Amino acid sequence: MIADVMVASGVAFNDLKRLAVSLGPGSFTGVRTGISVARALALAAALPVVGTTSLHVMALQVAMSKPNRTIIVAMQTRGGLLYCQTFSAGATVARCAPWLATPEQAAAALDSPTIAAGSGAALVAFAAHQVGIDCETALDVRHPDAIHLARTASGLSVLNPPQPIYVRDADALPQSGTGLLRSTSSPR
Numbered sequence: 723m724i725a726d727v728m729v730a731s732g733v734a735f736n737d738l739k740r741l742a743v744s745l746g747p748g749s750f751t752g753v754r755t756g757i758s759v760a761r762a763l764a765l766a767a768a769l770p771v772v773g774t775t776s777l778h779v780m781a782l783q784v785a786m787s788k789p790n791r792t793i794i795v796a797m798q799t800r801g802g803l804l805y806c807q808t809f810s811a812g813a814t815v816a817r818c819a820p821w822l823a824t825p826e827q828a829a830a831a832l833d834s835p836t837i838a839a840g841s842g843a844a845l846v847a848f849a850a851h852q853v854g855i856d857c858e859t860a861l862d863v864r865h866p867d868a869i870h871l872a873r874t875a876s877g878l879s880v881l882n883p884p885q886p887i888y889v890r891d892a893d894a895l896p897q898s899g900t901g902l903l904r905s906t907s908s909p910r
Contacts (some may be wrong), residue, residue: 795840
């Protein structure tokens with residue numbers, strides 16, 4: 723897919739100045755795969771890697787059409803919870819780190835007027851309206867778009883190495899008693 727995009731855009735690896743990657747939150751496998759690919763390409767091409775949250779990328783998408791509004795991005799996750807992050811007008815500054823919240827907790831963190839984006843936008847807007855907070859929705863922004871990450875890449879700090887952002891604990895638990903014992907004696 724990367725090769726196809728580069729061919730379609732007429733860009734070669736030696737034309738690149740840096741690589742940009744979404745750091746999460748998101749699916750465990752998706753975030754780890756994206757960061758691993760970015761690190762591998764950076765090593766192979768001797769390029770720096772930059773990154774930001776997937777929520778920031780979506781906020782940048784909203785800011786293109788609504789540059790003067792505070793933004794909250796809320797992505798649905800398991801158990802009726804949301805990955806949330808709020809941004810200043812224009813999405814240039816994150817007002818906080820990503821956090822895990824119910825729609826009601828996310829709404830309680832808002833100040834009016836706000837625009838909600840992401841797959842949980844309608845849930846946050848509904849909860850906000852229930853407590854009298856003005857919250858518009860940008861329902862067309864449900865997922866991060868790589869073009870917005872690329873557009874902001876020149877202003878992002880280099881990460882060495884890029885690390886995933888985890889907002890919640892892993893759903894899978896390590897199994898106990900299944901490891902192999904290793905001998906500490908040297909082979910003969």
